[in-house]
Amino acid sequence: SFSPRVFSGIQPSGGLTLGNYLGAIRRFVDMQDSGIETLYCVVDMHAITVWQDPEALRRQTRELTAGYLAAGLDPARSILFNQSQVPAHAQLAWIFNCVARLGWMNRMTQFKDKAGKNAEKASLGLYAYPALMAADILVYHATHVPVGEDQKQHVELTRDIAAKFNHDFGTEFFPMTEPVIEGAATRVMSLRDGSKKMSKSDPSDASRINMTDDADAISSKIRKARTDPDALPSEIEGLEGRPEARNLLNIYAALADTTVAEVLAEVGGQQFSEFKPKLADLAVAKLAPISTEMARLMQDPAEIDAVLRAGSERANALAAPILKRTYEIVGM
Numbered sequence: 001s002f003s004p005r006v007f008s009g010i011q012p013s014g015g016l017t018l019g020n021y022l023g024a025i026r027r028f029v030d031m032q033d034s035g036i037e038t039l040y041c042v043v044d045m046h047a048i049t050v051w052q053d054p055e056a057l058r059r060q061t062r063e064l065t066a067g068y069l070a071a072g073l074d075p076a077r078s079i080l081f082n083q084s085q086v087p088a089h090a091q092l093a094w095i096f097n098c099v100a101r102l103g104w105m106n107r108m109t110q111f112k113d114k115a116g117k118n119a120e121k122a123s124l125g126l127y128a129y130p131a132l133m134a135a136d137i138l139v140y141h142a143t144h145v146p147v148g149e150d151q152k153q154h155v156e157l158t159r160d161i162a163a164k165f166n167h168d169f170g171t172e173f174f175p176m177t178e179p180v181i182e183g184a185a186t187r188v189m190s191l192r193d194g195s196k197k198m199s200k201s202d203p204s205d206a207s208r209i210n211m212t213d214d215a216d217a218i219s220s221k222i223r224k225a226r227t228d229p230d231a232l233p234s235e236i237e238g239l240e241g242r243p244e245a246r247n248l249l250n251i252y253a254a255l256a257d258t259t260v261a262e263v264l265a266e267v268g269g270q271q272f273s274e275f276k277p278k279l280a281d282l283a284v285a286k287l288a289p290i291s292t293e294m295a296r297l298m299q300d301p302a303e304i305d306a307v308l309r310a311g312s313e314r315a316n317a318l319a320a321p322i323l324k325r326t327y328e329i330v331g332m
């Protein structure tokens, strides 16, 4: 009985990567064009769970918004906004901090990855991050969340929080949100290490393609990507145990909007020396226009700020009545 509504967000904690583009933003654009109401957020409150230089955070917030716009998100068809400009996220997050259990948080693998060996030094915010993410989603009664595979566990936790809230207060107030994890590139891996996710926070720039990379940088990173010495197979089964080959084919298929099976039908039998230039050409053709448009948009920061302000007003209007009703249910 909840009308379909899409929410997702990306942290302005560094430049956008090809992983963010294929795993998230491309899906955001697809869903914008599906006719369902869509909200896409710059989640700056998540970004500060690890240290962010204030000037860098301001710049990255604008750059991420420019990335959204350059990739095809349209403020007339999607609500594009900034998390910290909609206080209801933080207000609902506090209630969810009181609903979620410590044991649930202790199972979150992203916290373990990000906190590393010295978890005692991690911020309390990094630990509570999944409860804030649940609030981001549920403060709009969002039913669908397009994300990469690494966020699946957090969306499941969102459902656990909604279910416990509904149960504890004897209500059906919050929906059971579905993650939408689709396409050939739901987990883009590092170009230097096939066992690691491509990430904006990886210290090695050669490990990732940045959305701001120019044609030369994109080509050179793909040419230097780690691979094995074998030729490409003509069937998917031949990619078993070859994570680097699998990753490059996933990227190719996602950029070409096709499947890995179809790509292999064409390139099976080729060496990487032949395949990589094709992948580089495709990546440049798809990504260079976006990075050019991002650079153009970044010349007018006031315009970007105005897009976020207008979107945040619309988001506030949707969130305020849901927060108000939540307070009433809780007895506040």
Ligand code: ADP
Residues within 6 Å of the ligand: 009, 010, 011, 012, 013, 017, 019, 020, 022, 023, 024, 146, 147, 148, 149, 150, 151, 185, 186, 187, 188, 189, 197, 198, 199, 200, 201
């Ligand atoms: P990052 O992991 O680069 O810091 P975020 O945590 O802000 O980025 O994630 C934003 C969105 O991008 C999420 O939906 C996430 O699942 C997706 N994403 C991030 N990295 C990848 C990747 N390597 N492959 C696919 N999707 C990704």
Ligand code: NA
Residues within 6 Å of the ligand: 150
């Ligand atoms: Na992530």
